[in-house]
Structure formats: C-alpha cells, structure tokens
Amino acid sequence: MPNSQIVTDSLPKHIAIIMDGNGRWAKSQGKPRVFGHKKGVDAVRKTIRAAAKLHIPAITLFAFSSENWRRPEEEVGVLMELFITVLSSEVKKLHKNNLKLQVIGDTTRFNDKLQKKISEAEQLTAGNTGTVINIAANYGGKWDIVQATQKLANLVENGELRSSDITEDMLGRFVTMSDLPDVDLMIRTSGECRISNFMLWQMAYAEMYFTEQYWPEFDEDSFAEAITWYVNRERRFGCTGEQVKALMEAD
Ligand code: IPE
Ligand code: IPE
Numbered sequence: 001m002p003n004s005q006i007v008t009d010s011l012p013k014h015i016a017i018i019m020d021g022n023g024r025w026a027k028s029q030g031k032p033r034v035f036g037h038k039k040g041v042d043a044v045r046k047t048i049r050a051a052a053k054l055h056i057p058a059i060t061l062f063a064f065s066s067e068n069w070r071r072p073e074e075e076v077g078v079l080m081e082l083f084i085t086v087l088s089s090e091v092k093k094l095h096k097n098n099l100k101l102q103v104i105g106d107t108t109r110f111n112d113k114l115q116k117k118i119s120e121a122e123q124l125t126a127g128n129t130g131t132v133i134n135i136a137a138n139y140g141g142k143w144d145i146v147q148a149t150q151k152l153a154n155l156v157e158n159g160e161l162r163s164s165d166i167t168e169d170m171l172g173r174f175v176t177m178s179d180l181p182d183v184d185l186m187i188r189t190s191g192e193c194r195i196s197n198f199m200l201w202q203m204a205y206a207e208m209y210f211t212e213q214y215w216p217e218f219d220e221d222s223f224a225e226a227i228t229w230y231v232n233r234e235r236r237f238g239c240t241g242e243q244v245k246a247l248m249e250a251d
C-alpha cells in the first residue's frame with residue numbers, strides 16, 4: 001500500500017478546471033442562470049481550499065472564455081459584477097493563506113474598475129509562495145498561441161531572430177503561464193467532453209477527467225475523487241480516495 005509520501009509525489013503539479021454547468025444547475029433548481037453563477041463561487045472556494053491543503057503548485061480556473069461575450073448582455077454583466085465582488089471580498093483571505101492570484105487572458109477588454117481590481121489583487125499576492133491560483137478570464141487557447149506568435153514575430157521583425165530558428169521551446173516561453181509546470185490534470189464538470197478553447201498548448205499531455213456533476217455541486221470530495229483517479233491512472237497502483245482525503249486533512 002503506498003505511503004503518504006508516494007501519494008504526495010504523484011499528485012498533479014498543475015490542475016486546470018473548466019467550471020461548467022452553472023446554468024443547468026440553476027435550471028434544475030427552478031432558478032435563473034445567474035443563481036448558478038453565484039452558487040458556483042462556493043465551489044471555487046472549496047476547490048482552492050482543497051488544492052492549497054494538498055500543496056498543489058498551480059491551479060487554473062476557466063471563469064470566462066473569449067467566446068462567452070456572445071452570451072446575453074445581462075448575463076455577461078452579472079458575471080463581471082460577480083468577478084469584482086469576489087475579488088474584493090476574497091483577495092485578503094487568499095493573501096493571508098500565502099496564495100498567489102493571477103488573472104490570465106486579454107484583460108484589456110474589461111472595464112477600468114475590474115482591471116484595477118485585478119492588478120491590485122495580483123500585486124498584493126505577487127510575493128506569495130503557496131499555490132498559484134490562475135483565473136482564466138477572457139481567455140482562449142487560440143488567443144494565447146496568437147499572442148505568443150506575435151511576440152516571436154516581433155523579434156523576427158527586429159532582426160533578433162530568424163524564423164527558421166523558431167523552436168517549440170521558444171513559443172512555449174511566450175504562451176501564458178510559461179513559468180508554471182504544464183497541466184497534468186484537466187477537470188471538466190457538467191458532463192460535456194470538450195476543451196472549449198481552453199489551454200491548448202499547456203494541456204498537450206494532460207489527463208482529462210470528466211464528471212457529470214454540475215459546477216455548483218463540486219466540492220472537496222469531488223476534487224479528491226478527481227485526484228485519486230489521476231494518481232491511479234498515472235502510477236498504476238491502488239491509491240484509495242481515503243488516502244488522498246487523509247492527506248488533505250493532515251496539518
Ligand atoms: C459555466 O457554466 C460558467 C461560465 C461559462 C461562466 P455555464 O454558464 O456554461 O452553465 P451551462 O453550461 O449553461 O449549464
Ligand atoms: C467553457 O464553458 C468556459 C467556461 C467554463 C468559462 P462554456 O459553457 O462556455 O463552453 P461551451 O460553450 O459549452 O463549449
């Protein structure tokens with residue numbers, strides 16, 4: 001039976017989560033979609049807590065995709081407001097717990113108030129050494145590769161690089177989160193089995209875990225279940241969900 005050190009060593013270094021199913025969950029409760037988004041914040045809290053307890057180096061949460069602007073204006077507005085409220089109310093707590101918050105995506109499209117909140121939160125937590133929490137907002141995997149390509153093209157334009165010398169490593173240094181390990185585990189809730197233009201470059205070798213649970217129902221136990229699935233898949237030995245949970249409850 002594996003001891004806790006073996007379990008610790010085989011935990012994913014970077015987990016990416018597509019938090020899907022808020023609208024359907026709300027509908028199942030006879031409530032408007034935005035009710036699901038609000039409830040989804042609790043699941044975010046639980047997930048961050050669980051990841052921090054397991055000392056996972058990085059998690060990336062897909063909060064708003066570059067395609068989500070196509071949703072009704074009112075829903076987009078509520079999501080932005082929620083984003084501001086949550087940033088304001090949670091950042092101090094994250095900081096107190098030594099967690100580092102980063103927002104990944106094209107934030108220039110957000111209003112000034114939100115952009116200010118984002119940079120304040122990033123600055124406050126920049127020096128923290130615990131789990132890195134990336135919030136992907138107005139993020140798209142294709143956008144990420146395009147912005148990296150533009151940076152490389154700029155070097156070529158300035159005569160600092162020859163196009164024939166471009167390597168995977170170089171492009172990899174310009175995509176977002178290049179200072180973090182590649183994604184080991186991708187989790188998507190709500191039963192949909194697609195990537196929806198999430199991290200394409202960084203997930204090239206990720207294990208993909210899909211659960212039927214809607215995002216607002218996701219909790220510490222769901223997180224432990226996903227991790228257990230991953231550990232057993234990667235290492236092919238029988239680690240139990242209890243062992244992962246015990247690790248979560250330690251210290
Ligand atoms: C995910 O839930 C949250 C965001 C995309 C912001 P959805 O809003 O996509 O919920 P469903 O998929 O319609 O149920
Ligand atoms: C993906 O969910 C984006 C987020 C979770 C933020 P969507 O619900 O927007 O994806 P599709 O439209 O079902 O592919």
Ligand code: MG
Nearest residue numbers: 020021022023
């Ligand atoms: Mg959805």
